[in-house]
Amino acid sequence: MGGLLLGAAAQAASGFKTPHLDYAALSPEIMLTGVLVLVLLVDLVVDETHKYLVTQLAGVGVLITIIPVIALAVDGTDRSMFGGAYVVDNFALVFKGLFLAIGYVVLLMSTRYIEEGDYYEGEYSFLLLSSLLGMVVMSSSRDLITIFVALELLSIPAYMLAGWRKRDLRSNEAALKYYLLGVLASAVMLYGMSLVFGATGSTVLTTIGREVAGSVGDQPLVTLGIFLIVVGFAFKVSAVPFHFWAPDTYEGAPTPVTAFLSVASKTGGFVALMQLVYVGFFGREEVWGPLFWVLAALTMTVGNLVALRQTNIVRMLAYSSVAQAGYILVPFAVSGDSPLAAGTAQTAMIVYLIIYAAMNLGAFSIVMAVARKTRSGEISSYGGLFNYAPGLTVLMTIFMFSLAGIPPLGGWFAKLLIFQSALDAGTPTAVLLAVIAGVNSVIALFYYASIAREMWMRPVPDEDRSPIGVPAPLAAALGLTALAVVAIGIYPQAVARLGDLAHLASR
């Protein structure tokens, strides 16, 4: 009897083929996993007064993880595993590099903040790295299940991080809202995925792409599936009308976490969407094209109009990042019009996400630096900042006008590419969307400039002109982001080339 069972098991085992694992291709993920385990272990050993070492270890670990990414990029061959479910190509590598860079800057921002706030430090780094791992995996996911697993891996630690200031009610609210809406979005998305799987019989995006482009694609089931998946991700990237969680979560979460959510988590959502749309659903542009058109127009307009009325800087930046997501949705809306337009659109999105990361992280770093002194997030507390913190003022001015898209700061090129993608498509609806984006960038200037006005033209509110001490890691984060914004603005080819190289092959 026992022998029989064993024999059956052996027979089953012989039918199971070990999947081919390309360890070189997986080296960034393996390394990052190693770092996060190490962080957890070191945290056990290090005593309370030296916890900052853990954060520093995490930072160094993230930097080292960039090395295999660069090595793979130099090598240049596209590697595919698990029947095309996990792909390491230029697209994946660009975003892995971007996520790791974002992770490093966020760790720099967090170093002193977490320490001074008396929060758990080791666990913070661990969760941040876990979320980062989810993003790194996401960049390579070309399969519905892998995408879902990566999404949960990047989201679940983020839910906890949002509530990290556990004695603060607002932080609790932030975490709860983020969690509930995140789970809702996941559910909607999963339902959509199950429909698409049901219709096409595969979870691998390339297969889905082939099927969807054929006769299967015409089934209403697929239409509904695509619709639900896009809506699910619309929650993730906080597109209007699925953005309600964002301002409350951003305001309540610890500021470095807010920066992480508004940049890395959002980029993760866009990466997933790009893979789904360009590899999986490209044949059905008549479904997602109009959907993205409406989402883009609404997101830009509502985000900007509501941002106008904010008095709290974090809420303003929250709505600003909603509006920015609207700009990034524009290329999606127009990329179905021609294969050529799809190429321009992908470059535009990749470049926009890179530049957006630099300028938004910079802006949040300034918010943190100023809050160290004023202990306030009110925009009025920035009054007369130029008088006692000229350096921070100039940097914040750079970030704000870059977000507004004024040359020669990075943001202008990102906006230009968005306009370009719309005009490349050239259809009347695409041009109309470009005009809407143009008008929106004028509206946006008003609130970005109002921060500049506060800092340069208003009096100091309480006549307290004592200088602001900026800790070294935060200063480093500011320096890196400002350098990126200015350098990209003057020589945009540096990122444009990345964008051109990293196209996903449609089908």
Add this chain to the structure above:
Amino acid sequence: MDWFDSWALTLATFLPVVGIVVLAFVPRAQESLIKTVTLVTTLATAAVGVGILANFDYGSKGALQFDPGPKTWIDAINSQYHVGIDGISLPLLVLSMFISILCVVYSWDHFPEPHNPKAFLMLLLVLEVGMNGTFVAQDLILFFVFFELVLLPMYFMIGVWGGPNRQYASIKFFLFTLFGSALMILGFLALFFNAGNTFDIPTLVEQAGNIPHNTQLWIFGGLFMGFAIKVPMFPFHTWLPDAHTEAPTVGSVVLAAVLLKLGTYGFIRIAIPILPEAAITWAPIIGGLAVVGIIYGALGCLAQKDMKRLIAFSSVAHMGFVMLGIATLTDFGINAAVFGMVAHGLITGMLFFVAGSIQERFGTRELARLGGLLVQAPKLGWILGFCAMASLGLPGLAGFWGEFPAILSAYQPAPGLSEPLFRFYMVVAAVGTVFAAGYLLWMYQRTAFGTPKEEFAKEHIHDVHGPEWLAWSPMLALIFVLGVYPRLLFGVTDEAVQTVTAAFRAVGGP
């Protein structure tokens, strides 16, 4: 001088950046060092300008010179670093360098509150980069970057160092211009996709004819919005009086002397030569708005109580003459327009300098409170009189050569344009000159003639002093020299203008 030929324009544009970097390391307290560094920077930049003037080949003014050819910049969108100047850009580039020096000289002891010369002068140098760059750019994206680069420093100049209503005025200036440039950049991109995937201006000029007429009209509309707001043309002018009134003196001078010209220059350099067919269709509209601007600006002047606001409205009227000249699409009209741009830059720049000095001395610019300037500060009074005469277009001074030929050119517009309509415009514009004489003489009479008002009668008013003389005399001299010897400028621009209008002989010919 091969080296100079290929690097002169890059140097002329980016030399101020060196000054900005140096200034960044000078402590805020060392004010005289800060001023010296800025002055040396602007002088060095102008020295490059003198070199360009000396090496410019006056035998082929219509061709691009100092053009080392396009260099790679942003391959992804096929935009290149391409600079070059012809007879139209040369005077404007030199004007921009010249005004920058004089502004530094004037600033020597006039720093409006909240003082801070370091930040102020750094912004002035950023402005110079943007202005010089716009006049030398031969690539649409490069042009756009420089065109926008002037926004930030001017926004801060008005908003930080301006008058009581400065915050409103500065954001209004910014929003208006940005709205125009958002539509302008859409126009640029549409050009790119419709004319052979290039942003190179000379190439676009050659390939322009291939774009369908209807598309041309739309693209021209986008460019029109960008440039017309900058000029500013009626009805997009409302930002100008506010910006001018609130700006510090130097800001007003730069705004009037150079920034407004970026708009008219855009028409001459980009919109008209690249889209000639659309220009023919749009010209009557542009001409119409121009003459409305002339009359409206003049009537606006008559209603003003504030001296700077009056000068600002007079700018609207004067730019109307420039735009009328451009709208005729003739050699004659566009030559007049370029002359008008330079003349307006010098004259209105001077008027703002004088208004600033009057405000500094009396603490007010209200016309009703001023009077008897000739009694209290006779030299300042005479200078104001000289500028007012130049501004109203007195023959023998520079203003005349911008205004009179522009009106005359409307008599015989380019083929394809309605002659009766433009002759009507000509009559309206001529009536406008009468108004101009009216409001300028009225302003002069109220400020300079009569006896000082009681509140200032006992006060000692300084007459023109050192830095003011230094800053002003070159401008006054040029207003006079260009007035008696206009060939100095017409001789440089004429051939270049012929290349701009070449398309109309081809397209619109009978």
